[in-house]
Amino acid sequence: MVMAAMVGSERMIQLHNVSKIYNVGGQEVRALDRASLTINDGEFVSIVGPSGSGKSTLMNIIGCLDVADSGEYILDSQPIEQYSESELAHIRNRKIGFIFQGFNLLSRLTAEENVELPLIYQRVGSAERRERVAEALKWVELYERRKHKPTELSGGQQQRVAIARALVTRPSLLLADEPTGNLDSKTGDEIMRLFHELHRRGNTIVLITHDIDVANQAERRVHILDGRVQEEAS
Amino acid sequence: MIIQSIKMAMEAISSNKIRSFLTMLGIIIGVIALIVLVSLVGSASDSITDQVNSLGSNLLYVSITDDKGIPMKLDEIEKIALDKEFSAMAPMGQLTAIAQNGHADEVATVYGTTPSYSDIRGLDVDYGRFLRTTDVENSSYVAVLSQDAATELFGKTNIVGERVSLDGRSFLVVGVLAEDTSFMSMMSNRIAAYIPYTVATRMSDSLSGVSTIYASSSNPNSMDGAEEVLNSIMMKRLKGDEDAFSIINQSTIMDAMGSITDILSLLLGGIAAISLLVGGIGIMNIMLVSVTERTKEIGIRKAIGADRSSIMMQFLIEALVISLMGCAIGIVLSWFIIQLATMAADGVVTFTISGGVVGVAVAFSVAIGVVFGIYPAYKAAKKHPIEALRYEG
Numbered sequence: 001m002v003m004a005a006m007v008g009s010e011r012m013i014q015l016h017n018v019s020k021i022y023n024v025g026g027q028e029v030r031a032l033d034r035a036s037l038t039i040n041d042g043e044f045v046s047i048v049g050p051s052g053s054g055k056s057t058l059m060n061i062i063g064c065l066d067v068a069d070s071g072e073y074i075l076d077s078q079p080i081e082q083y084s085e086s087e088l089a090h091i092r093n094r095k096i097g098f099i100f101q102g103f104n105l106l107s108r109l110t111a112e113e114n115v116e117l118p119l120i121y122q123r124v125g126s127a128e129r130r131e132r133v134a135e136a137l138k139w140v141e142l143y144e145r146r147k148h149k150p151t152e153l154s155g156g157q158q159q160r161v162a163i164a165r166a167l168v169t170r171p172s173l174l175l176a177d178e179p180t181g182n183l184d185s186k187t188g189d190e191i192m193r194l195f196h197e198l199h200r201r202g203n204t205i206v207l208i209t210h211d212i213d214v215a216n217q218a219e220r221r222v223h224i225l226d227g228r229v230q231e232e233a234s
Numbered sequence: 235m236i237i238q239s240i241k242m243a244m245e246a247i248s249s250n251k252i253r254s255f256l257t258m259l260g261i262i263i264g265v266i267a268l269i270v271l272v273s274l275v276g277s278a279s280d281s282i283t284d285q286v287n288s289l290g291s292n293l294l295y296v297s298i299t300d301d302k303g304i305p306m307k308l309d310e311i312e313k314i315a316l317d318k319e320f321s322a323m324a325p326m327g328q329l330t331a332i333a334q335n336g337h338a339d340e341v342a343t344v345y346g347t348t349p350s351y352s353d354i355r356g357l358d359v360d361y362g363r364f365l366r367t368t369d370v371e372n373s374s375y376v377a378v379l380s381q382d383a384a385t386e387l388f389g390k391t392n393i394v395g396e397r398v399s400l401d402g403r404s405f406l407v408v409g410v411l412a413e414d415t416s417f418m419s420m421m422s423n424r425i426a427a428y429i430p431y432t433v434a435t436r437m438s439d440s441l442s443g444v445s446t447i448y449a450s451s452s453n454p455n456s457m458d459g460a461e462e463v464l465n466s467i468m469m470k471r472l473k474g475d476e477d478a479f480s481i482i483n484q485s486t487i488m489d490a491m492g493s494i495t496d497i498l499s500l501l502l503g504g505i506a507a508i509s510l511l512v513g514g515i516g517i518m519n520i521m522l523v524s525v526t527e528r529t530k531e532i533g534i535r536k537a538i539g540a541d542r543s544s545i546m547m548q549f550l551i552e553a554l555v556i557s558l559m560g561c562a563i564g565i566v567l568s569w570f571i572i573q574l575a576t577m578a579a580d581g582v583v584t585f586t587i588s589g590g591v592v593g594v595a596v597a598f599s600v601a602i603g604v605v606f607g608i609y610p611a612y613k614a615a616k617k618h619p620i621e622a623l624r625y626e627g
Contacts, residue, residue, distance in 0.1 A: 065537065065619050085619075086541035093539020104534045104623070108249050120238050121539040165538065 011074070012173060012204045013039040013062060015229075018071030020057050031057035033227035034071065039206060044199040046207045046218035054227040056177075059208045063096055063175045064088045076172040093121050097166025101178035103158040105150040111137065111161045112146040118169045136164040140194065156187035163194060174198065174205045180214055192217055235547070243552040246524070247559075257520045258560035260513025261602070265564025265595045268506035269587060270571050272499050272594075277585040279495035286488060292321075292454050293354065293484045294461060296447040296468065300478035305443025306471070308348075308370075308431060314467055315350075319460040321452040324351035327434045327441035331401040333427060335387040342383060343423040344400055346434020346441060354450045362394035362409030365430055369408075373432040377405035381413040382424035400427060401437060457483045503591075507598065513560065514602035521553050521610035532614055533622030546615035553607025554600065561599035565592060 020032040031054045039045050049055040060066040061073060064080055067088070073080045076095055083091070098104075105114045115136055119129045137143040140160035142153075150158050159179060166174055176195070180188030192214065199205055199219070209215050223230040247254040298306060308325060315323035324347050333342035351357075352364040360381065369376050377398055384393050384407075396407045405427070414424075435441045451460030464481055472478040525532070532545055540548075569587060576585045 060620055063537075065623075086543065089536060089539055089541035089544075089619075092537065093541075098537050100537075100623075104530075104537070106531055106534060108245055117535070118538045120235075121535075121541075121544060123235060169539075 010041055011038055012041045012043070012076055013037065013206070014072070014074040015062075016072040018061060018068040018073055020054075020061065020066070020227075021069050030227050032061070032068070035224075035227065035229040036071075037222060037229050037231075039204065041204055042199075042202050044195070044205045044207070044219040045222060046209060046215035046220070047222045047224060048209060048212065048215040049224035050210055053224045055208050055210075055224045057227075058224060058229075059175065059177055059206075062173075062206060063098060064091045089121075093118060094169065095172040097169060097171035097174045099159070099162050099166050099174065099176040099179045101181040103150070103155070103162045103182070105158055105161055105165075107150050110147050110149055111142060111153065111164075114150070114161055115165045115168050118165060122169060132168050133164075136168040137161075139167065140164045154187075155183050156190055159183065159187075159191050160194070163191075167198075172204065174203055176205065176207045178209050178211075179207065180211070181209075188214070235544070236551070239544075239547050239551040240555065242548055243555040246528075246552055247555060253520065254556060257516050257556055258563065260516040261510065261557050261560025261599060262513075262564040262567065264506060264510030264513045265561050265599065266568050266571065267509050268503060268595050268598070269565065269568035269591050270575075271502035271506055272591040273568070273572055273587045274575060274585060275495055275499045275502060276588050276591070278583055279491065279498075281583045282491065283488060286484065286491070292451045292457055292460075294449040294451060294457055294464060295482045296449065296464060296479060297482070298443075298445045298447075298468075298472070298479045300472070300475065301443050301445070302473055302475070302478065306445070308444065310471075311444060311447060314464075315449070317463050319452055319463045321450050322350040322353045323447060323449040324348045324354055325431050325444040326351065326446040326448055327431055327438070327444070328446070329434065329438045329441065331427075331437070333383060333387055333425065334399040335396070338387045338389075340383065340386050340425045341423070342400065342425040342427050344434065344437070345426065345428045346431040346437075347428060348431055351428070351448060354448045358412035359409050360412045361392045362407070364409055365428060370430040370432050373430060373436070375403060375405045375433060376408045376430065378409040378411060378428040379407055380411050380424060380426040383426060384410045386425060398427070400429070403437065405429065457485070503594075510598055510602060514557070514606040517553055517556055517603065518606035518610060520556075521549060521607060522613070524552075525549060525610050525614040528614075529617060529622050529625040532617050533619055533625060536617070536619035537623055542615040545617075546611045549611035549614045550604065550607045553610065554603035557599045557603035557607075558596075561596055565595065 015035055015037040017034045017036055018032055019030065019034055022029045022031050035058065047055050047058060057066070061068050064075070065088070067080065067082055075091070078091070080091065106117070109117070112133055115133045116129050119132060124132070134143060137146050140163055142157060142160055142164065145153060145157065150161070153161065179195070180191050183191060195205055195207065196217070207214070207218055215221050311323055311325050327346035329344050329346070331342055331344045333340050347365070348370050349365050349367055357364065359378070362378070364378055365376065368374070377400065379393070379398065381391055384391050387398060388396060391410055393407050393410060398405050398407055449460065449464065451457045453459060461481055461483055468479045468481070469476065535545060572585045572587050576583070579585065
């Protein structure tokens, strides 16, 4: 199955004293202040915090969209250092499956082509691509709608396509940023059920949200405030 | 990856058809201008060259501008013609006359010459005969008409035995030439009459001395010997004044024409290339707009693992596809235009597209796609993934 648990390091994410400083209008803003966090393989963790708390910065660093100014980050036993942008792109491509609030599907492409995209960047052959895309779309129950463009799909369906796109590379980590934020509560619940199913199948999931109800569905909650990480005993 | 990039480019281009087409239009027009102009000049010059060659590649042409007060006589030319370097030589005196047959009249170009002229210029006679030596010796009032002169004045081609009036003097028509469809003939009067040189001198005072001589060398491969002999004879005859005459040989004319058409091709090709360049700037303009519009797309692609080179490749190939599609359309349209031009030329010139200029057009289009695509592609590739993802257009 696509979502078979990655058997590997016990620790999927290790952040140690990670800081990120932005320079806004000549003033230093500590978006992350010596944040430390460990997430184990197969865990379902939510990161909760109000806007401006630094959770987006944390997500960007965990998601290898950005690198820390100081501190240590090890993802799936690979230290993420001052890699070049292209090397980070390769790491994102192979290890991380992103799920965004705004779905972020390419509107010109069909559902199928959207799901296929990360595999193209992995240079997977076309026969295998077709097979894996079909598998992922079947899992989110949208195989019948594979030829539809995002605009022809409902919000919930679009998010399911996005989940299929995240899963199709069999990533080490699923990183979801407010995945239910643009959906009504009923559809949001459906999406959350998919996350639970993925967790049950052994996927490591990090869910970033400001919604306590959503956050509470995770196995473990991590709070972030003013750039500081505060673990909550589960 | 290249195949995928081409597929992506096609999707992007077809998602905005009108804009893509308008962008291509610059390239299409540039390619058409390049191919059509260069092909027209090339084909025209080829056909002129062919016809000049068919006149005989051993033609020499002497023009005397100053006879030092002693008119050149016919028998002088006959003496010169005896030299073994020459196979034939003929004087040529040209005048304009009103040709009349009953009420029909036309302005005709009258050539006063000798029988050799027909051999030198390779004239074909359809009916009757060309001038004879006896016609010249006896100053007979006989004329050989061009086919156009016959049809214009008599309404038919076989008019041997009829009489035609040239400037009021009555001539017996002894021959009619074959129709001349050559490109060269379009540049001269098609109403022409050939009469004995001795008769022509009576019609115009200016022809009392020969000022134009046509000669063909006996060596078909080289005119150098003949030209040398002619030169020394003329120098002696004209008191060593080398400005009193000029000798032009066929290859000089060909060389001159070759360099003219080369310059013309280069000039027109250059203008066409400028329009291609403008087309390229259009591509760059649209690609820059497209990169900005698609910032979010770039962010998404980067988030799911596209590296800089993939993004760069995608946009570069898109620019290339636009310019190459434009080029292909331009080539096809050029072909149609050339066919139309050939039809319009009505058999006088057959226009063809030279493979070389198509090659140049394709190479130019590729170069333009790359040169004008690379900066927008670089801009796209350089976008930071987080900022690009945040972009709401």
